[in-house]
Amino acid sequence: MLSFLSLLILALTVVQSQPDTNSPPSKEFIASKAHRMELLLLDRELNSNLEEYIEELQSKIEVLQRFAEMFRTPLEEAKGREEEYLSNPLHSFRLIRHMHEDWRHVEKFMRQPVGKNQIKFIKGKAKEFPLKEDAEEATEAFYRIIRTYDVRGEDLVHGLIDGVRYNGSISAIDFYSLGALHFQWGEYDKAAQFLSFCLDLVEPEYHSMYNVLGFASSEVFLLLARCFMEMDQEEYARRTLMSHPDLAEHSEPLLSLFTNKKHAKLSEDLQRALPEEFNQICRSSHQNKPSRLHCRYNATSSPFLRLAPLRMEELSLDPYIVVYHNVLSDAEIAEIKRIGEPLLIRAGLGKKNTNQNYKVRTALGAWMPDDKMDASGWPVLHRIFRRIRDMTGLIMNSHQFLQLIKYGFGGHYDRHFDFINGSFPITQGDRMATVLFYLSDARHGGSTIFTHLKLKVPAERGKVLFWYNMRGETHDLDTRTIHGACPVIDGTKTVLSCWIHEFDQMFIQPTYRPGGRVFPYSPTEG
Numbered sequence: 001m002l003s004f005l006s007l008l009i010l011a012l013t014v015v016q017s018q019p020d021t022n023s024p025p026s027k028e029f030i031a032s033k034a035h036r037m038e039l040l041l042l043d044r045e046l047n048s049n050l051e052e053y054i055e056e057l058q059s060k061i062e063v064l065q066r067f068a069e070m071f072r073t074p075l076e077e078a079k080g081r082e083e084e085y086l087s088n089p090l091h092s093f094r095l096i097r098h099m100h101e102d103w104r105h106v107e108k109f110m111r112q113p114v115g116k117n118q119i120k121f122i123k124g125k126a127k128e129f130p131l132k133e134d135a136e137e138a139t140e141a142f143y144r145i146i147r148t149y150d151v152r153g154e155d156l157v158h159g160l161i162d163g164v165r166y167n168g169s170i171s172a173i174d175f176y177s178l179g180a181l182h183f184q185w186g187e188y189d190k191a192a193q194f195l196s197f198c199l200d201l202v203e204p205e206y207h208s209m210y211n212v213l214g215f216a217s218s219e220v221f222l223l224l225a226r227c228f229m230e231m232d233q234e235e236y237a238r239r240t241l242m243s244h245p246d247l248a249e250h251s252e253p254l255l256s257l258f259t260n261k262k263h264a265k266l267s268e269d270l271q272r273a274l275p276e277e278f279n280q281i282c283r284s285s286h287q288n289k290p291s292r293l294h295c296r297y298n299a300t301s302s303p304f305l306r307l308a309p310l311r312m313e314e315l316s317l318d319p320y321i322v323v324y325h326n327v328l329s330d331a332e333i334a335e336i337k338r339i340g341e342p343l344l345i346r347a348g349l350g351k352k353n354t355n356q357n358y359k360v361r362t363a364l365g366a367w368m369p370d371d372k373m374d375a376s377g378w379p380v381l382h383r384i385f386r387r388i389r390d391m392t393g394l395i396m397n398s399h400q401f402l403q404l405i406k407y408g409f410g411g412h413y414d415r416h417f418d419f420i421n422g423s424f425p426i427t428q429g430d431r432m433a434t435v436l437f438y439l440s441d442a443r444h445g446g447s448t449i450f451t452h453l454k455l456k457v458p459a460e461r462g463k464v465l466f467w468y469n470m471r472g473e474t475h476d477l478d479t480r481t482i483h484g485a486c487p488v489i490d491g492t493k494t495v496l497s498c499w500i501h502e503f504d505q506m507f508i509q510p511t512y513r514p515g516g517r518v519f520p521y522s523p524t525e526g
């Protein structure tokens, strides 16, 4: 039975734990399948270790059982005829000798620790476990998938995400952590939904295991009651508390506590959910508007393309957005991954002044070329720059960079523009056009979407997406190009992006800016 004081503490501290920010995650469990593979292997190792421990424990139990049996036999023999038993010299001798020494040895044996090695093994492996931040990140990634693809509790029970049935399902404890996260972010109705599913999945026969795992159903009831109070549904809150034996007698003081100490909801700019207009385009229910645009082989822009025309698909004429197919060979893709992957670091972007709480992007990124890059990677980079030139007919300067970006499950990029618009100085002018190579298939999710145009481009290996961020001759920033990346559900999405700058085009594309500004101008002017 929980005391009211401990309930009170529980009621107010539940899900308010903060990450220990000074220990950054050392592994990329979300973005790197290889790191998750290590975890899986470690899990397997720990499970064998647990089995060894059980064996050791069992063999001790067997020895103890034999002792109990052996010691019980004479006692049973003596039962009801103790006087007679004790007059037998064999029995007297045995009893005294036995009582003098046997129990001492048994006590020593009982005290011997079992499975010291296995316990040491787990302790030693603890440094390889995901950190609290990793677990929170995984929960957040899953939250994004849930929100963007509108996954409901009953879908999760059946492993159904955005129309795809996944093997496996999630446990009561998993539901609790999702409920707690939704509560923390002020989404009380969703939180209540997940907590109810958690309670449905609680198996009474697992009670002792839940205890070991630090999971108490009273916490779920408390949090569920708080959700109802936050939604001004006091009657539901009361009923929730009344239905738990430990909480029933404290329900009134708990209700008034929840009334007086409302949960501090996150402010608008800390809200984690991607906007609904974004989410709707990501879902499989969204279909691009049928267009009159055709696929064709574009062989006009360079001698290279006249020899090897690329299949081009026009997605939009204004703004100009096209997809080229089969631009890079498998060998080239493998080569870029070989040189780029060792350079990958966190490329998460956070909104300013929000303690990085809201993540605009969750991915790994690397710039190429880079000092640390394997020099044998230069030829493939040169080939790619030339391919971009051939494809787009635009000029690439000699200090051009490519950015490799890798999204794991739940990895996303909120709406943004690629143009810089003077937010930092750049000598080659603004990013006039963007070229995005897809180096892997995201099996599910991970599309690139243009929210204003309601256009979805699935991430498919070998494709290249190309668009202009500025309008034709005026070079006005084209805000219709606002775009983002849907959370990846299954697989890893790797893209290579390149920005083509306006000043590099000065000899092929004369620019007229309204207001009579002469091109080229110094970027500091504008």
Ligand SMILES: *[C@@H]1O[C@H](CO)[C@@H](O)[C@H](O)[C@H]1NC(C)=O
Pocket (backbone or CB within 6 Å): 165, 166, 167
């Ligand atoms: C689901 O599991 C079954 C049996 O383990 C397996 O045969 C099947 O391929 C799995 N399906 C998916 C989509 O992973």
Ligand SMILES: *[C@@H]1O[C@H](CO)[C@@H](O)[C@H](O)[C@H]1NC(C)=O
Pocket (backbone or CB within 6 Å): 298, 299, 300, 301, 391, 392, 393
């Ligand atoms: C071929 O591509 C270039 C550069 O993207 C473009 O300017 C041109 O209009 C395209 N040609 C055709 C026939 O679509």
Ligand SMILES: *[C@@H]1O[C@H](CO)[C@@H](O)[C@H](O)[C@H]1NC(C)=O
Pocket (backbone or CB within 6 Å): 421, 422, 477, 479
């Ligand atoms: C570009 O920056 C200027 C000055 O900060 C601002 O007024 C303008 O709205 C920005 N344009 C876009 C499209 O963001």
